[in-house]
Amino acid sequence: MKKIDSTHIDDLALGSVFLATGGGGDPYLPQQIAKKVLETYGPVQTIQPKDLDDNAYVVPIGGVGAPTVGLELLPSLDEAAMTLEAFEEHVGKRIDAVASFEIGGGNSLVPLVAAAMRGIPVVDGDGMGRAFPEAQMMTYAIGGVSPTPAVARDYAGNTAIFNTTSTEVYEYHIRSFASAAGGMVTVAEHPMSGAELKRAVIPGTLSFTVKLGATLREHRGPAADILEPLKAVFDGSIYGECRCLFTGKVTDKSTRIIGGYDIGVATIEDFDDPARSLQLDIKNEYLLARIGERVVASVPDLIVTVDFETSAPINCERLRFGQRVAVFAVGCPAFYRTPAALAVTSPRNFGFDIDYVPLERLPG
Amino acid sequence: MKKIDSTHIDDLALGSVFLATGGGGDPYLPQQIAKKVLETYGPVQTIQPKDLDDNAYVVPIGGVGAPTVGLELLPSLDEAAMTLEAFEEHVGKRIDAVASFEIGGGNSLVPLVAAAMRGIPVVDGDGMGRAFPEAQMMTYAIGGVSPTPAVARDYAGNTAIFNTTSTEVYEYHIRSFASAAGGMVTVAEHPMSGAELKRAVIPGTLSFTVKLGATLREHRGPAADILEPLKAVFDGSIYGECRCLFTGKVTDKSTRIIGGYDIGVATIEDFDDPARSLQLDIKNEYLLARIGERVVASVPDLIVTVDFETSAPINCERLRFGQRVAVFAVGCPAFYRTPAALAVTSPRNFGFDIDYVPLERLPG
Numbered sequence: 001m002k003k004i005d006s007t008h009i010d011d012l013a014l015g016s017v018f019l020a021t022g023g024g025g026d027p028y029l030p031q032q033i034a035k036k037v038l039e040t041y042g043p044v045q046t047i048q049p050k051d052l053d054d055n056a057y058v059v060p061i062g063g064v065g066a067p068t069v070g071l072e073l074l075p076s077l078d079e080a081a082m083t084l085e086a087f088e089e090h091v092g093k094r095i096d097a098v099a100s101f102e103i104g105g106g107n108s109l110v111p112l113v114a115a116a117m118r119g120i121p122v123v124d125g126d127g128m129g130r131a132f133p134e135a136q137m138m139t140y141a142i143g144g145v146s147p148t149p150a151v152a153r154d155y156a157g158n159t160a161i162f163n164t165t166s167t168e169v170y171e172y173h174i175r176s177f178a179s180a181a182g183g184m185v186t187v188a189e190h191p192m193s194g195a196e197l198k199r200a201v202i203p204g205t206l207s208f209t210v211k212l213g214a215t216l217r218e219h220r221g222p223a224a225d226i227l228e229p230l231k232a233v234f235d236g237s238i239y240g241e242c243r244c245l246f247t248g249k250v251t252d253k254s255t256r257i258i259g260g261y262d263i264g265v266a267t268i269e270d271f272d273d274p275a276r277s278l279q280l281d282i283k284n285e286y287l288l289a290r291i292g293e294r295v296v297a298s299v300p301d302l303i304v305t306v307d308f309e310t311s312a313p314i315n316c317e318r319l320r321f322g323q324r325v326a327v328f329a330v331g332c333p334a335f336y337r338t339p340a341a342l343a344v345t346s347p348r349n350f351g352f353d354i355d356y357v358p359l360e361r362l363p364g
Numbered sequence: 365m366k367k368i369d370s371t372h373i374d375d376l377a378l379g380s381v382f383l384a385t386g387g388g389g390d391p392y393l394p395q396q397i398a399k400k401v402l403e404t405y406g407p408v409q410t411i412q413p414k415d416l417d418d419n420a421y422v423v424p425i426g427g428v429g430a431p432t433v434g435l436e437l438l439p440s441l442d443e444a445a446m447t448l449e450a451f452e453e454h455v456g457k458r459i460d461a462v463a464s465f466e467i468g469g470g471n472s473l474v475p476l477v478a479a480a481m482r483g484i485p486v487v488d489g490d491g492m493g494r495a496f497p498e499a500q501m502m503t504y505a506i507g508g509v510s511p512t513p514a515v516a517r518d519y520a521g522n523t524a525i526f527n528t529t530s531t532e533v534y535e536y537h538i539r540s541f542a543s544a545a546g547g548m549v550t551v552a553e554h555p556m557s558g559a560e561l562k563r564a565v566i567p568g569t570l571s572f573t574v575k576l577g578a579t580l581r582e583h584r585g586p587a588a589d590i591l592e593p594l595k596a597v598f599d600g601s602i603y604g605e606c607r608c609l610f611t612g613k614v615t616d617k618s619t620r621i622i623g624g625y626d627i628g629v630a631t632i633e634d635f636d637d638p639a640r641s642l643q644l645d646i647k648n649e650y651l652l653a654r655i656g657e658r659v660v661a662s663v664p665d666l667i668v669t670v671d672f673e674t675s676a677p678i679n680c681e682r683l684r685f686g687q688r689v690a691v692f693a694v695g696c697p698a699f700y701r702t703p704a705a706l707a708v709t710s711p712r713n714f715g716f717d718i719d720y721v722p723l724e725r726l727p728g
Binding site for chain 2: 159162163164166172173176177
């Protein structure tokens with residue numbers, strides 16, 4: 001697709017919650033903001049990574065913080081545009097296009113809002129193909145793009161500008177600022193050239209997510225009926241296999257905000273056999289799914305929880321005791337199966353003492 | 365005095381530990397650095413606040429973090445100058461003179477190091493007349509100077525630039541960055557004009573501290589013998605009364621790093637009567653001295669602990685079980701007895717449910 005207008009936003013938001021694998025921040029507020037802004041400012045031009053000028057100046061933008069905070073700390077319409085403006089003022093350079101940190105969750109919409117208000121295109125692609133909790137897990141970082149200069153802006157208009165060469169150090173600094181500034185900030189970071197972006201992006205994910213959202217909307221209904229349409233969408237895409245891991249009832253879920261992240265565990269009990277349950281480990285996103293001791297899916301592959309009756313994807317912060325859910329798994333883009341990407345996104349990077357096994361090699 | 369050279373540094377450091385009221389950071393490392401830098405680059409010109417051009421651009425510089433960290437995270441010679449350079453680059457403006465956050469502790473020496481390397485003068489005066497743990501307690505902040513732009517630099521050269529209009533917000537942001545960046549950073553902040561500085565500075569404290577240090581050096585020996593020489597130095601100065609509160613042995617001292625501060629309590633037991641003890645409450649500095657329930661001195665007045673045998677001032681982070689000490693109290697400059705200053709530096713601002721009573725009105 002060449003343009004995104006306000007009529008695409010609901011599908012984009014729905015698809016993005018699916019790809020958010022439980023994290024990425026609830027898109028409800030960014031969705032309302034994006035619709036309003038695109039109605040007011042008109043459609044946003046999308047640009048394929050391969051069509052970008054090698055010398056174009058591209059800046060990813062999005063929210064950084066704990067998704068639970070995003071439910072209550074309401075963003076204003078112009079936060080993204082103001083953040084870009086502060087960024088341009090700092091670097092003394094015009095931004096040619098914006099891109100998304102992560103297509104999963106509300107961060108799929110933030111760049112559109114900024115692009116519409118500033119009259120610049122948005123890249124059809126993103127830095128994760130899903131959602132991950134840390135900056136060094138982005139394709140931009142893995143592809144060697146420097147994280148800074150980075151400009152962060154809080155709800156009150158206070159800003160912080162970071163400079164470092166290490167994405168791990170940057171992640172630590174920006175996360176601490178997000179915590180100190182109320183829990184959620186808007187950030188422009190990882191500025192890069194068009195040439196750099198081409199080597200370090202998951203391409204086409206904006207268009208794909210609109211299509212995925214449309215499928216979810218058209219087939220809204222029991223989770224049992226959505227698997228085939230989902231398989232049809234993912235098959236032949238950059239993601240590949242999609243399968244249903246489990247269906248049951250949430251019997252336990254606890255997360256706490258630790259160091260600016262939502263961290264915890266959820267347990268889903270089989271409808272018929274209470275002795276059989278699936279456990280989901282959470283750090284902003286669903287990271288690991290286990291039935292007993294057996295790992296049935298893990299990062300960087302996607303683990304997605306949807307409502308059992310409606311198939312609406314459920315973010316970690318919305319998951320509640322008693323909900324009836326289905327848990328799906330989807331393969332990750334090939335970029336995340338390279339050694340450089342697995343070095344920062346495997347289960348071990350999240351503290352689990354297991355190796356990553358691609359979804360299609362795990363027993364179904 | 366018109367110039368500070370390397371031969372003044374030992375006295376300045378000694379006097380500054382006294383005025384640091386237990387905090388301010390151990391001056392040992394800054395002292396070695398300052399001597400080396402002043403030997404290499406020559407003396408630093410001092411300028412009286414009243415002699416500053418009203419349009420001069422003055423930037424205070426110093427360390428922010430937990431003093432205990434400063435004992436182990438060693439600064440390099442050029443950290444202060446590099447921080448000023450990053451500041452000038454950000455604002456696109458030349459700095460005419462540097463000033464000190466606080467004359468107490470290592471932060472009395474940091475501006476001298478920067479001034480020597482950059483060939484600019486240092487203001488004879490400071491923003492506290494002692495040491496305080498938070499930015500909003502500085503005369504600059506109380507006098508209405510905006511805290512930002514502020515540029516912070518960590519030991520590895522990573523930087524963060526903050527922009528906000530509230531010193532309380534700034535304090536929260538910079539403190540969180542100091543914690544994230546290893547516990548101690550060098551910061552240039554509260555940039556101001558000469559006219560602003562004249563309204564918001566404790567004048568003459570650099571010269572005074574060299575004189576105080578010389579007195580402490582000349583009368584090194586039992587604490588019982590130093591009271592009279594100290595009274596002679598403080599009498600007629602901006603501080604006024606100096607008295608001995610207590611002598612005894614440290615029987616308990618515990619501080620923890622909480623939110624980037626050293627926070628805790630020390631107990632000093634009377635040599636002869638173990639039932640009689642003095643308690644010191646600590647937040648980087650000694651804040652409150654109590655004998656039983658009776659307050660014998662409190663912020664913003666100065667509480668100072670010295671070695672009983674040598675009269676060497678002892679910082680909180682150096683205070684140890686078994687040390688034999690004398691505890692002195694000194695009145696604070698008149699600036700800190702104004703309603704605006706007491707609104708942010710009274711015992712209540714540190715969580716103690718008592719009003720400030722000036723030292724000379726408390727029973728001796």
